[in-house]
Amino acid sequence: MHERAETGRIVQVSNRVALPGETQTGGLAVALAAAMDGAPALWLGWSGRMASDARLPLETLHSGRIEYALLDLPADDFDGYYHGFANRVLWPLFHYRIDLVDYHREHHEAWLRVNRYFAEALARRLRADDTVWVHDYHLIPLARCLRELGVSNRIGFFLHIPMPPPDVLRALPVHRDLLEALACHDLTGFQTRADLDNYQHALRQHGITRHGRSGAFPIGIDVEAIAAQARSAEAERAEHDLRASLSGRRLAIGVDRLDYSKGLPERFRSFERHLESGAASAGQLTYLQIAPPSRIQVPEYQDVRRELEGLAGHINGRHAKPDWTPIRYVNDSFPQPVLAGFHRAAAIGLITPLRDGMNLVAKEYLAAQSPADPGVLVLSRFAGAAEELVEALIVNPHDPDAVAEAIDLAAGMPLRERQERWRALMARLRGNDVGHWARRFLETLRAEPRLRGGGAMTTALAGPRSGALTGDSLR
Template sequence: MGRLVVVSNRTANLTKKSQAGGLTVGIVDALKSQDGLWMGWDGRISEDISAPKQEKYDNVTTLTTSLTPEEHEKYYLGFSNKVLWPAFHYRLDLMDYRTEFADCYASVNERFAATLAPQLKQDDVIWVHDYHMIPMAAKLRQKGCGNKIGFFLHIPFPSIDVFSAVPRHEWLRSCLLQYDLIGFQTVNDVQNFHRYLKEHSDADIISPELVRVDGRTIHIGHFPIGIDVKQFAQTSSKPDDTVELERIRRKMLKRFQIISADRLDYSKGLPHRIKAFRKFLDLYPEYQGHAEYLQIASPSREDVTAYGDIKSELEQLAGAVNGKFADFNWAPIQYINRSIARSKLAPLFKSSLIGLITPLRDGMNLVAKEYVAAQDDADPGILILSKFAGAAEELSEALIVNPYDINDVAQAIQKAATMPLAERQLRHRKLLKRVTEHDAQWWQREYLDALLGKTERPQLIHQFTKHSPIHLTT
């Protein structure tokens, strides 16, 4: 193998000593080991697109370019985030398709491919990431690129009915089938893609992992992304005076904290979550004055109308709950609409009895894994997890809930609040073992080995569907 060449919408800040997020952690390690190249948008929006900028950080080179205002509006905010993002998260009602969005999406991928192609060497291996860059392999193939090219989708791949409702889905399919390996987060994503191919293509399905189209063999697999478990656990253990004081206060007052931390996004199910917490207080009034819910919702894509709508709805819901239940020395909900540093977030997770992670749909949800990694082995908290998060395939010892059913979520909160220590410890040991074994480094090794044909993975598609049940002994 020659260099690893990564293509994604954005590149990371490689001047940071430590990286956050599974994608960045896994990719940076792989790039550093192979004198890699990382190409993407530099975050700038300018009418004057200057020559692509190359910078070297140790043995990793970044190749970045800006977007024009039109490209930002139509490629990024338009087709990527008003068509693909809502559709892949099962929100066809929020999809805003316009022909010019798709045309610009294709032209930006063409421009990125034209920028990258002259930089490529014959033995480079190319790894393309996420929904912004689906056409990249097709654009590179048109320029004569015969390199191994893999694609990884970080968000869910939807059901056949939903994907076939996306305008130009046939074109997206043909673009995907130009890759040598198509990677998904979950078994369900792989199965959805297979069902779509059977109904909407003439692809020959050789096996769950192999598809043949136009004389080419395409490998398909699921590769659940992980986190840097050790780093996050260490961060959670660093003293934070304000978090510790709050923990002591709650202990003295016999209170406990429920925590959620998400981007402000309609796919996260934040209004449903607040309604479920309200139902919990209604169903179990003994917890009024004792349960505190901290919802951190960092801003996201604020220039997309749907995000402004959900922000207003959350503020109204949180205000209504506090208005009904709050006392002079207790407010049931703390709602924070800004980003919180990981150095603060990790100890907040550790000091919270319940991690409430209930997206309506999510590719993986690394916050769930971070909550597990942050816990104290001796007195761990309990993860409540949506069955529609990709992480639910792995983290079966969490309390798995239907996020649309507020009674189900409310009852799970009560179960977590009353769960015996021994059961919490057993569930945590099993969850931590799996999160540790399948961390960010495991993810990138598994993917790249599969792309290079170094490993056969015939059993992996069933790996996360046969967990043993929880048995407690006294």
């Protein structure tokens, strides 16, 4: 990580906060913690506790130059804010699953109230030279709430999940209000150029001309930290023990939060198609799927878990041998060094979501590989990472035969080709690691005039692959 210029604090706001000392298993929490490395910062988020009265306690902790502000939330509003609107409306909608959207007006109102609680807690702690960076779909209205409280600081927003096209977004009864809330930010960032195009198209369709800049800022990982973790003693033990359990077979691995957007049932069926294919590698691979449960109160997540348990039992019942179980399905979380060891042990990384904003696990799998004998990444074309990681084997997760063929191709790929692909992918990861991502977003946010007065700022920012600026009008 490079040093940043001292221009006031970075103030990050997210639904949850990754506190120092907590075990993190990758993804967004690790990326945000790494993005703050070395800078004076405040990070505000939900404490994980419910307020017992009308007062909303705010706990503060310090670690180095970072202050953590943890806000309790009222129980009456939390369910509607989190389980109701954020995860039963916005999450499925933004992942193109209109059929799973369960909209209730009272949940939307709770979502707005909780954003006002965040805004009130933050406004009291802001300094004049702070730069505010808001993260993800839970907090889309936060900038508008802050402006209503008189906050004039620069405010940026980054959407970590996909941005759907206007025709999908229109299924939400309050879609215009949501777009206008996004437009309140001085800078709105998206994972891919396609997400950016969807946002700009929606603004034009709705005639929203008052808005800040927007751009594609694909998120990276802390490449060298993960590579170092993969060489650590803890990772080496995990790798050794996992390899020893395979009885000479090779490993394919998937690491995904248990979620319908990750395409896990489709992946299980694709692996079964591989087992049935008669390919040279069929029967020579063990597939380990790590899927920590999340949002267990949401019925759709319970359905996915039951389906996967049934599929794993069915596939293993049909194809297992006395000394071999084709699919190992684990509902648990592991420390990052252990995951790095598991990734390093795997000849194939199976990352095949039906829709994903980026998918940092795909990048973490690559960073953990041994340069002497790297594995092969099989990646869904519907993951944002596919826009960058073009040397991976890109597949359509809805086509089980194509995924099965990619598994066999990966299993038989010659060492030289694996090394060439991996070196090209790693060069791209290092060129856009989490430090580059954070600096690029913050430098852009701090460089631009604030959103005030009339008229829109009309420059859109392309992603780092092109580095170009376009003249189109501006998650």
